[in-house]
Amino acid sequence: MRSAPFTLLLSAFLCTIGCSDDGDGGAGGAGGQGATGGTGGATGGTSTSAGGTSASTSGTGSATGGTSASTGDASSSTGDASSSASGTGGSGGGMAVRTPAASASTLREAGEKANPPILIGAAISGGGLNNADYKRVAAAEHNYVTAENEMKWDALEPNPGQFSWGAADNIVNWARTNNMKVKGHTLVWHNQLPGWANSLSGATQVEQAIRRHIENVMGHFKDRVDTWDVVNEAVITDSDTGVGNPRMRPSVFFNALGERYLDLAFEIAREQDPDAKLYYNDYSIDALNEKADFVYEMIKGMVERGVPIDGVGFQMHIGPPNNEAGGADVAANLRRFADLGLEVLISEMDINRCSNQVTAEEQLTYYHDIVEACFVMPECTGITFWGINDGRSWLNGWAGALCNGQSSQSLLFNDQYQKKETYNRVMDALMGR
Numbered sequence: 001m002r003s004a005p006f007t008l009l010l011s012a013f014l015c016t017i018g019c020s021d022d023g024d025g026g027a028g029g030a031g032g033q034g035a036t037g038g039t040g041g042a043t044g045g046t047s048t049s050a051g052g053t054s055a056s057t058s059g060t061g062s063a064t065g066g067t068s069a070s071t072g073d074a075s076s077s078t079g080d081a082s083s084s085a086s087g088t089g090g091s092g093g094g095m096a097v098r099t100p101a102a103s104a105s106t107l108r109e110a111g112e113k114a115n116p117p118i119l120i121g122a123a124i125s126g127g128g129l130n131n132a133d134y135k136r137v138a139a140a141e142h143n144y145v146t147a148e149n150e151m152k153w154d155a156l157e158p159n160p161g162q163f164s165w166g167a168a169d170n171i172v173n174w175a176r177t178n179n180m181k182v183k184g185h186t187l188v189w190h191n192q193l194p195g196w197a198n199s200l201s202g203a204t205q206v207e208q209a210i211r212r213h214i215e216n217v218m219g220h221f222k223d224r225v226d227t228w229d230v231v232n233e234a235v236i237t238d239s240d241t242g243v244g245n246p247r248m249r250p251s252v253f254f255n256a257l258g259e260r261y262l263d264l265a266f267e268i269a270r271e272q273d274p275d276a277k278l279y280y281n282d283y284s285i286d287a288l289n290e291k292a293d294f295v296y297e298m299i300k301g302m303v304e305r306g307v308p309i310d311g312v313g314f315q316m317h318i319g320p321p322n323n324e325a326g327g328a329d330v331a332a333n334l335r336r337f338a339d340l341g342l343e344v345l346i347s348e349m350d351i352n353r354c355s356n357q358v359t360a361e362e363q364l365t366y367y368h369d370i371v372e373a374c375f376v377m378p379e380c381t382g383i384t385f386w387g388i389n390d391g392r393s394w395l396n397g398w399a400g401a402l403c404n405g406q407s408s409q410s411l412l413f414n415d416q417y418q419k420k421e422t423y424n425r426v427m428d429a430l431m432g433r
């Protein structure tokens with residue numbers, strides 16, 4: 001296993017330049033990260049994407065009933081930027097760290113009370129919402145929802161121009177009832193497309209279909225969903241672990257439009273909602289591997305072309321069939337993307353033990369160190385787990401998962417919805433322990 005013990009020592013060092021007990025200093029990194037140049041001055045007037053991160057996190061606070069204090073902390077911290085801007089020696093950004101809550105009894109509370117706050121999410125399935133225990137745990141522990149399947153193209157537009165909102169509305173409305181924010185997943189993806197979409201051909205047809213889909217979907221959820229996975233998994237390698245010949249993935253979109261379909265999708269999404277957070281999302285880009293390098297260059301190109309992208313989701317499916325990544329590797333990888341001026345998110349985390357291919361101890365170390373790697377970075381705005389309990393994980397039944405039929409034991413709650421040791425290790429990381 002390639003687990004590397006992560007940086008308690010580094011965190012302690014960073015706290016000497018970026019943390020403070022009064023809650024202002026830690027949040028300084030949010031506005032002041034100055035990832036695109038470390039220019040956050042005392043007025044906080046420099047506008048960077050990292051500053052946008054701060055705003056988004058504050059917005060979360062209000063969406064979840066967060067106090068005005070947390071909003072105030074996040075924005076007032078902007079002025080602290082300059083004090084830490086010289087701290088990293090990185091590509092110009094000041095490296096501050098997020099300050100953990102003094103106390104918290106749920107993951108959600110730990111995220112809401114951190115400074116700046118961080119979203120704690122889960123993939124939610126329509127089926128799960130029929131179970132009272134599932135709903136109780138999901139709402140108590142999380143404040144961010146991704147529909148596991150119900151907002152994908154095949155679910156929302158089963159026939160051309162004919163939309164089916166029921167299953168998605170159910171999840172979105174449940175989330176809002178529980179003061180949870182929703183991320184739309186996903187607007188353009190090669191997978192889970194209806195048959196008719198896979199049969200499209202020619203640039204004009206495909207472009208029109210992308211436009212109609214994004215306009216209708218974002219229009220329908222406007223005012224309820226303001227963060228979106230705009231493009232999902234546009235890159236492929238020979239192995240699902242992110243190694244070997246990274247390249248643009250052939251798909252109905254790429255085949256008709258080439259790489260410009262990404263720019264197009266983000267531009268259409270931005271036209272629909274000038275304030276939404278727009279993300280690229282992919283798997284096995286968590287470690288410093290060939291796929292991550294390729295995606296880094298792709299995203300860097302988009303940023304340089306002025307494509308309206310706000311952040312990158314690192315799915316963080318760790319273990320078979322995907323990559324494994326230690327905390328230090330993840331930290332370095334997230335850092336380089338954040339230094340492009342982007343938010344970074346852990347967007348679909350689970351750790352597949354696949355019987356014992358990943359040992360219990362390795363799984364605990366991964367959970368702690370990877371969550372810590374995100375948590376300490378103010379630009380890391382959310383951590384979403386891909387499901388609630390082991391029994392309902394996609395890994396148990398999906399034919400593509402190598403451990404299909406074996407025990408994935410991949411999540412934070414067991415089949416009886418009791419907390420596992422994995423939960424405790426995640427909580428430790430969120431509390432700075």
Ligand code: G3I
Nearest residue numbers: 123148149185191192232283315317348386393394398399
């Ligand atoms: O809804 C049909 C049902 O009508 C049918 O009877 C049944 C028979 O197999 O299939 C059902 O569809 C399944 C669907 O999940 C809903 O349960 C599909 O077969 C199954 O392939 C699909 O799997 C989903 C997978 O994406 C598909 O790619 C998983 O639940 C979902 O967790 C997974 O999520 C993806 C993210 O969206 C993107 N990143 C990777 C992640 C894990 O693969």
